[in-house]
Amino acid sequence: MTRLGVAIEQMTxxxxxxxADLMRLAARLGYESAWTPAPAALExxxxxxxxxxxxxxxxxxxxxxxxxxxxxxxxxxxxxxAVAAGTLASMTGGRxxxxxxxxxxxxxxxxxxxxxxxxxxxxxxxxHLRALRPMLRGDHVSNDGATLRLADAWLAFHAPAVPLYMSxxxxxxxxxxxxxxxxxxxxxCTTDEIARSRATxxxxxxxxxxxxxxxxxxxxxxxxxxxxxxxxxxxxxRTILHYALARPGSSPERGYxxxxxxxxxxxxxxxxxxxxxEGASDAVLADAFPAEVLSDLAYFGVAAxxxxxxxxxxxxxxxxxxxxxxxxxxxxxxxxxxxxxx
Numbered sequence: 001m002t003r004l005g006v007a008i009e010q011m012t013x014x015x016x017x018x019x020a021d022l023m024r025l026a027a028r029l030g031y032e033s034a035w036t037p038a039p040a041a042l043e044x045x046x047x048x049x050x051x052x053x054x055x056x057x058x059x060x061x062x063x064x065x066x067x068x069x070x071x072x073x074x075x076x077x078x079x080x081x082a083v084a085a086g087t088l089a090s091m092t093g094g095r096x097x098x099x100x101x102x103x104x105x106x107x108x109x110x111x112x113x114x115x116x117x118x119x120x121x122x123x124x125x126x127x128h129l130r131a132l133r134p135m136l137r138g139d140h141v142s143n144d145g146a147t148l149r150l151a152d153a154w155l156a157f158h159a160p161a162v163p164l165y166m167s168x169x170x171x172x173x174x175x176x177x178x179x180x181x182x183x184x185x186x187x188x189c190t191t192d193e194i195a196r197s198r199a200t201x202x203x204x205x206x207x208x209x210x211x212x213x214x215x216x217x218x219x220x221x222x223x224x225x226x227x228x229x230x231x232x233x234x235x236x237x238r239t240i241l242h243y244a245l246a247r248p249g250s251s252p253e254r255g256y257x258x259x260x261x262x263x264x265x266x267x268x269x270x271x272x273x274x275x276x277x278e279g280a281s282d283a284v285l286a287d288a289f290p291a292e293v294l295s296d297l298a299y300f301g302v303a304a305x306x307x308x309x310x311x312x313x314x315x316x317x318x319x320x321x322x323x324x325x326x327x328x329x330x331x332x333x334x335x336x337x338x339x340x341x342x
Contacts, residue, residue: 005033020056072103086159094160101167178204
């Protein structure tokens with residue numbers, strides 16, 4: 001049976017006190033973990049958010065596991081990431097999971113904005129996983145990989161074990177997850193794509209001589225609730241536009257755009273991209289976004305249908321993260337989603 005956690009976007013712009021209240025609610029409702037993204041923008045620090053969440057939930061039942069899905073590796077050095085992860089694991093009694101990923105390193109405008117070198121996303125994640133695991137274990141680490149060089153680096157303190165998860169969409173990343181990670185964080189996957197992803201991960205894990213079940217398969221299930229299903233649909237459609245449409249200057253065969261194409265949505269997305277080229281606003285594009293595509297990936301509608309939809313959409317996952325899609329500042333809306341899906 002799929003386990004349930006929660007995830008909150010920092011773009012919801014909730015106060016610290018509101019987030020703490022929501023973590024206590026999630027703990028009372030029986031969710032096992034709480035996850036925050038660390039977006040590829042200068043948002044608030046995800047490690048400190050996780051600590052606040054863990055402290056809030058501890059007052060209810062001793063603290064939920066907290067996780068980051070995922071840290072954008074281009075912004076971090078391995079020693080700094082190991083220090084932050086090891087410290088948080090120590091402070092939470094080993095109830096912290098670190099997810100990592102390459103972010104949008106394949107997009108030229110992203111590299112230019114943040115001064116990031118062009119490297120292979122797969123090699124970037126591979127080098128970091130190979131260095132992070134032994135460093136968090138207390139070993140001295142040297143590395144001369146394609147994207148990372150270290151010479152006898154180590155942590156000066158002992159940290160509890162930190163499970164290392166990674167984001168993955170394409171087959172090469174999924175194979176890497178099977179080879180080296182403790183968990184794979186999927187995103188915007190249909191149940192058919194979840195099944196294909198799991199199969200790829202498991203074949204790679206067997207090839208790496210790892211035990212069955214070594215890699216947990218995790219995904220956020222986005223939920224948009226409103227008494228008027230059309231309002232809920234438009235809100236969800238506005239959220240998916242950022243992911244589904246190719247960004248100017250980027251290849252439609254890479255990143256999320258390529259991911260949506262592999263799932264069979266290419267023709268419908270090309271139609272929307274043509275509308276955007278002709279001047280259509282995000283509001284118009286959201287109105288035109290196909291409801292059947294949204295239904296394959298997330299839930300929109302009234303609260304009564306949320307739980308059964310989550311069960312359908314999370315088929316094949318080890319852990320499904322309930323991720324509310326709400327207007328900024330709508331703490332009550334987040335609570336309503338947690339309650340409807342618990």
